[in-house]
Amino acid sequence: MERTTCLVVGGGPAGMVLGLLLARGGVEVTVLEKHADFLRDFRGDTVHASTLTLMDELGLGPAFAQVPHQDIDRMEALLDGNATATIADLRKLPGPNKRIAMVPQWDFLDLLADAGKLEPTFTLRMNTEVTAITKSGNRVTGVKYRDRVDGHEGEIAADLVVAADGRSSILRDAVNLPVYSFGAPMDVWWFRLPRNEDDPVKGGGGRFSAGSAMVLIPRGEYFQCAFLIRKGTDQKLRAEGVEKFRERVVTLVPWLADRVDHIKSLDEAKLLDVKLDRLRRWHVDGLLCIGDAAHAMSPVGGVGINLAVQDAVAAARLLAKPLRQGTVSPAALAKVRRRRLFPTVVIQTLQRVIHRLFLGRKLNSTETVSNPGMPLPLRLAQRFPVLQVVPAYVIAIGPRPEHAPEFARRAPQTIARS
DSSP, rough: OOEEEEEOOOHHHHHHHHHHHHHHHOOOOOOOOOOSOOOTTTOEEEEHHHHHHHHHTTTTTHHHSSOOOOEOOEEEEOOGGOOOEEEEGGOOOOOOSEEEEEEEHHHHHHHHHHHHHTTTEEEEEEEEEEEEEEEEETTTEEEEEETTTOOEEEEEEEEEEESSTTTTOHHHTTTTTTTOOOSSSSEEEEEEEEOTTOOOSSSEEEEETEEEEEEEEEETTEEEEEEEEEEEHHHHHHOOOHHHHHHHHHHOOOTTTTTGGGOOOOOGSSEEEEOOEEOOOOOOOTTTGGGGTTTOOOGGOHHHHHHHHHHHHHHHHHHHHHHHHTTOHHHHHHHHHHHHHHHHHHHHHHHHHIIIIIIHHTTTOOOOOGGGGOHHHHHHHHGGGGGGGHHHHHHOHHHOOOOEEEEEEEEOOOOOOO
């Protein structure tokens, strides 16, 4: 039977950051990713200010700068008549990173993989799909897997298995951890439209009107568009056809009329089934959940990656020594949840409030958004711009930012890309 000290299941941001940090801490760690590469569309692409600071602390700032990306330094609401109102001004943030970087997630993950390969105790195995856990009594002792290339099946034993395999985690389901489910009033269609340099939106912009909502995220030559729909209406809206969808987009953002015909089919609109939940307990003996496997986030604020990465940093700091010493206990795993519960609850509570008091109402209303009709917090933020730093801090840095442990820090370096 194969064996490693820490087995991380899932090669997303949480899993890759945890694997890199543990390896830098001298822990033998293996990361399993079921796909052949990281190249998948419409995954979370936001790298927040606190994650950028982490990259600097890990010595990966110069390497990250070489990855194609776009910087966003403000978030805006799109109003009538091509006007905008600033929701969050990241230029007012403390510290050197006053921005959110929009980077294709596959490039970010490739960078972390290349950094991991420099560590002798780091192993990344692609095309390796976990099919079940293995147990001894009540303790999780490893996983069963299947190689998706040749069909080979095997087992890997580990002192600790970390579920970083997302909100549909099979490991989380396998150990039947209890969960709080909060529901959501919307789902999201992701799609792309061309972007022009003279478009009104300079940062990320959102528009809420006539029972629909859309967020535009600048991505070089195109906008990554999030079209919000009422929960459970995906099939109904698809049945209306692509022409009706184009009309909805133009009604929301009229200046997109000159390019909306780039939407050739509703197959281009990829559905995100929005979930908002949180495990009551993040571990059992021998297994820990982090990131979306521990707490599925709403896309509001794009904070999912940020929280997942910070979970990984906290887990590495708290567990590296016990893993090296072979003393990982349930009490040690519980410390990770205690450390990360506060920021998780704060962000999810804010998302639930936005769902209930704003998005849920707007998606069921016929009102349009204009200056006189702006919500009070937005009106105050325009009158007193200093208030714009509050949502900027909550979104881009978070209630409890985590910093790289000393054992993982390196001098600035470039990384040879494979």
